[in-house]
Amino acid sequence: MFSKILVANRGEIAVRIIRACKEMGIATVAVYSEADRNALHVSLADQSWCIGGPEASNSYLDEKQIVSTALLAGAQAIHPGYGFLSENAHFASLCQQNGIVFIGPDPQRMEQVGDKATLKELMASHGLQVIPGAVELHSLEEARAAADRIGYPVMLKARLGGGGRGIRLVQTPKDLEENWQQATTEAFNSFGDGGLYLEKYIHPARHVELQILADEQGNVVCLGERDCSLQRRHQKLVEESPSPAVSPEQRERIMAQAVKAVKAIGYVGAGTLEFLLDEEGTFWFMEMNVRLQVEHCVTEMLTDIDLVKWQIRIAAGVPLRFAQEDIRLTGSAIECRINAKSCGKLEMIHVPGGPHVRFDTALAEGSEVTPYYDALVGKLIVYAKTREKALRKLRAALCELVIRGFDTNIEEQLNVISDERFVTGEYDLTFMGSR
Template sequence: MFSKILIANRGEIAVRIIRACKEMGVATVAVYSEADKNALHVALADQSYCIGGPEASESYLNENQIISTAILAGAQAIHPGYGFLSENAHFARACRKNGLVFIGPDPESMERIGNKALLKELIRSTCLTVIPGTKTVASAAEARQAADGIGYPVMLKACAGGGGRGIRLIHSEDELEDAYYQATSEAVSAFGDGSVYLEKYIFPARHVELQILADEYGNAVCLGDRDCSLQRRNQKLLEETPSPAVNDGQRQGIIELAVDAVKKIGYVGAGTLEFLLDREGNFWFMEMNVRLQVEHCVTEMLTGFDLVKWQIRIAAGIPLNFIQKDVRIKGSAIECRINAGSCGALEMLHVPGGPSVRFDTCLVTGTVVSPYYDSLLGKLIVYAKTREEALRKMRAALCELVIGGISTNIEEQLRIVEDERFISGNYDLAFMGNR
């Protein structure tokens, strides 16, 4: 096991990783930008180093500075969290070159799986059903020809990255050229890679994902499914597990196929397979995320397995000590993402409590929310024996959560969990007006 880990991230996920390391008896090293000098993760870590200016490009994306700091601090491994460098094969390779363990998949797997168009070709060799689509399309003309073959509407997607960027829904040929240049430009800006591909637009549908853990000894387990259909402009707002749209038979079947697929492609680490679930109950494979997901907490609350600790153990060469039958999916867990609507200093913070209520955050009174980073302030998670009880618990927790001094989306989340469509469980990707 590692004796010291550097966390190459900020915010609530940096705090989450530090907490896991402390519970494992592992020392931690925090890195921070000039804008984050008073951040909670800086105070909680055993060692902290400023690595650059407030812009992410000057600090949290500065590969050389992060690696140099890890070596200086005597860390053996780097945990990238999510976002920033978490899916960067070049950074993972640089870690290995400098004798550091990247807590995540190896760079070769990241390159093979990180390109969504190439991954679909790989997945087609398994028993999972892939959404009809193309390999990388090199021009608007090529995209137009492919779209004619697939049939409109189609989705144009960036091959690299995630977070809803580089994605365009195209209803007709008239929209294609503008959408192509918008998507490629956005992909270059966000990921440094403008390559895109097309896939059939499946609608209505739900966004369902499966959480996987796999070690280097050929063991793999699935920790159940999460429903991530509550989205605005391809950005997730709320997640729950298990999905109310998936029955036990469907769940067991797709879990078996997913575990088999992960073993066949030789993946090692924590990963998430993402699907569209249509009204006929068909699972259409979309992509795989080779990192910790923001919404990993609901899976932890439901199953009792600590995903961050298992990421660290797997990277240290420790095999999984449980099998699929040990994963029990009972009850219901719901997560609301609490986002900032403005910048400024936090004047008051009251966090809800009670059994099976969790708030993962980096906030303390006086925290300054800056314009440089993601708007996520924290994640409110509840668990209960039934979905009905979990909904009541979430409504109570949202009413109790107080974040003063800045605007947030707490009221919007409360409206969502009070909406009859959500309460019934009969919702899909159109809930927030996505088309």
């Protein structure tokens, strides 16, 4: 097992990883930008190093500076969290070249899985049903030909990366050129790669993802699904597990297919397979994320399995201590993402408590929301034995949560989970667009 890990991230996920390491008896090294000098993760870590200016490009995305810091601090491994360098195969390779363990898949596997168009072909060959579409496109002319062949509407998507960036819905042929330019520019600015691919627009549909853990010994376990259909501009707002739209029979079938496919490609680490679930109950494979998901806490609350600790153990060569038949998916877990809607300094915070209520955050006295990073400031997660009880618990927790000093979306989240369509579970990806 590692004795010291560098956490190459910030905010609530850096705090989450540091806490897991402390519980495992592992020393931690935090890196931070000048804007995060007073951040909570900086004070919680055993060592803290400033690695650059406030812009992410000068700090949290500076691969060489992060690896150099790990070497100077004596860290044996780097945990990338999510976002930033978590899906960067070049960074994983740089770690490997310097004798540092990257807590995630190896660079070669990351490149294979990160190329979404190629991965769809691979997963189709291993039994998953993939959305009809084109492989990587190299020109607008290729996109036009592919869209004409598949039929409008279609989705343009970035070849690499995630987080809703580099994605555009194209309804008609006349809209293709403008959306092509917007998507490729956004993809290049976000991921350093403007490559796009195109696929059929499945509508109406729900966004359902499966959480996977796979070790070096070839053991693969699926920890159930999360419904992530409540999104605004492809950014998730509310997640729950299990999905109210998935029957026990559907769940058993798609989990078995996912485990089989992940075993076949030889994947190692934590991963998430993302699907669109249509009205007929068909799961259409979209992509695979090779990192910890923001919403991983939902699965942890439902299964009582610590995904961060298991990421670390797997990276250290430890085999999984449980099998698929040991996973019990009972009850309901729901998460609301709490986002800042303005910049400002935290004046006061009150966090709700009680059994099975969790608030993951990096907010503390002196915390400041700046314009440099993602707007996420916390995640409120609850668990109960039934979905109805979980909803009541979540409403009570949102009413109790108080954050002052900057505007947040707490009130909006309360309205969302109180909407009759969400209460009944009869919602899909169009929910936020109709509000």
